[in-house]
Amino acid sequence: MSKDKPEIISDIYSYLKFYNDYKNYPVYANEVKQTDTSFDFQENIAGKPDSIIAGEKQVYEKPVYEMKKANEDIVVEKPVSIYSPREDFSHCDSLDKFYEEIKDCRKCSHLAETRNNLVFGYGNPAAEIVVVGEAPGAEEDKQGKPFVGRAGKLLTDILKAIEFDREDVFICNILKCRPPENRNPLPGEIMNCEPYLFKQLELIKPKMILALGTFAGQTLLKSKEPLGKLRGSFHEYNGIKLLVTYHPAALLRNPNWKKPTWEDVKLFRKEFDSMKK
Numbered sequence: 001m002s003k004d005k006p007e008i009i010s011d012i013y014s015y016l017k018f019y020n021d022y023k024n025y026p027v028y029a030n031e032v033k034q035t036d037t038s039f040d041f042q043e044n045i046a047g048k049p050d051s052i053i054a055g056e057k058q059v060y061e062k063p064v065y066e067m068k069k070a071n072e073d074i075v076v077e078k079p080v081s082i083y084s085p086r087e088d089f090s091h092c093d094s095l096d097k098f099y100e101e102i103k104d105c106r107k108c109s110h111l112a113e114t115r116n117n118l119v120f121g122y123g124n125p126a127a128e129i130v131v132v133g134e135a136p137g138a139e140e141d142k143q144g145k146p147f148v149g150r151a152g153k154l155l156t157d158i159l160k161a162i163e164f165d166r167e168d169v170f171i172c173n174i175l176k177c178r179p180p181e182n183r184n185p186l187p188g189e190i191m192n193c194e195p196y197l198f199k200q201l202e203l204i205k206p207k208m209i210l211a212l213g214t215f216a217g218q219t220l221l222k223s224k225e226p227l228g229k230l231r232g233s234f235h236e237y238n239g240i241k242l243l244v245t246y247h248p249a250a251l252l253r254n255p256n257w258k259k260p261t262w263e264d265v266k267l268f269r270k271e272f273d274s275m276k277k
């Protein structure tokens, strides 16, 4: 046996231990955050490395193993660097500049290949209210605008019912690109795209946020609670009052959720009015 073998085995052991300890942790820069226990490190490393890129570099780079047999020795190279810095958008001081910055984003290459348009968001750049949905659907992808299909019309009606004009608020989504077949966003895609939403909120500085559906609520609140527990009372996102309610598309599927949604949005309006006093 080669004299190097114990060292090789120790390297493999260390990496397997690392993998086992951190497989559920999305990793940002040099810190480790437990935000999503469903994140599949193995799948994302092995299967979709380009779905988990942050900034211009990958958060995880695919571990490179060079395995060859020479005199029955196996040579294993350790994984290459797996961290990279998060994006820095500090030079973008307006939504327009920020749009120019991300409009050609291809971090989720499978979504970038199938999209017609990146759906950045639409509305008043100085809005007091930001409405956050899940991801563009077919019509949104076609037109490049959020909430323009049937669910969009329902959202306009809901806003009107609580005396908000759609043009006065800003509407956007967690994901800027349409997932094929309108499937749910994947954890890696949310991780790729959420910095864009956070930057939008930083630029707009709304007074209140209305989060529509589970993904919007959980992403903004960094929570794993189901929608039923998140809705019905106010939360805070970076000091901004946030209310979670049902997504209009869900209301089209299940009209029983219209009543609790109505209760939520009335509460939202009441709080908005009391903040203005």
Ligand code: SF4
Residues within 6 Å of the ligand: 105, 106, 107, 108, 109, 111, 112, 118, 175, 176, 177, 189, 192, 193
């Ligand atoms: S979903 Fe977001 S992160 Fe992914 S390609 Fe589209 S804009 Fe980029």
